[in-house]
Each structure stands twice: as structure tokens, then as C-alpha cells.
Amino acid sequence: MTWTTAGQSPPLFLLGLLIGIWLPDIDLAIPYLPHRSGLTHSILPGLILLFIGQPRLAAGILAATAIHLSADMFPVSWRGSALIYLPLTGGLGLWSMAFLGLNVLAALLIAYHLMQRPALDSLPMVTTGLLALAYLLLKEWSLSGFVVFAACAWLVRRVA
């Protein structure tokens, strides 16, 4: 395994992965935010960290957010009329899928650049891949989510 430039702060990246895999569901603990709020189920938390000068933490959070959102695209039970809720527009309905998919792609693209385009066998890539396998296939039993995540990751590596 190689240590890329991004690996200069592996603890921060790994901490970001650990936090980011659960962070979107923090909306459950925030009063007045509906579950699957677009504020937490998006790249917004990662961007806030980036803008306050925490790029390694942001990279980990964004990579893990992409994994979480990939699973949320295929919930076991879809209740109500919408999956994602935004503060001003309310439920996005079927647009929720596009919202989540675009955020998965954007999160991976930004994380990949923040990690300075690491090699496949680098610490950030291997740990992100293992987390995706564990979370999507073992915890969420979401083959569809794993396919979306893998396709987006492949696309990002190909075009970025």
C-alpha cells in the first residue's frame, strides 16, 4: 500500500470516513429537520469543513457521505411522497434520486481531488473501498447502492 500526499494526514482522513458514514443521519437529532434532509444528505457538510480549512477531514467525510447516500438511494421502505427534503422546496419526490446521485458523484469528485488523485492501492482508496463494501453490502444489504457507488467511483477516476 502506498502513502500518497493525502496520506500525510491519514488519521484525519480516517476520522472523516468514520464520522461521514453516519453524519447524514444527524438530521434525526436536529429539531425541525425532517429525516433525509438535503442539508445533511448532501456535500454541504463536507464543503463547510473544506471552507473552514480542514481538507483531509473533508475528504474523508465526502468519501463516506458518497457511500451513505448510495445506500439511501435504495431504501428498504420508501414512506411518504419524497425521500429528500429541502428547507424551502419541501419534498423532492422522484427528483430525490437525481439529487442523491449527483451528490454521490460530486462528493467522490471533490474527495478524489482533495486526496490528490491517489492510486488504487493507496490508503485512502483502499479504506474507502473497504468501507463501501462493509457498509453497502454487509450492513445495508444494498447491491444496488454498491453498484451506484462503484459506477460513480469508476467514472470519477476515469474523467478526473
Ligand SMILES: [Zn+2]
Ligand atoms: Zn441517511
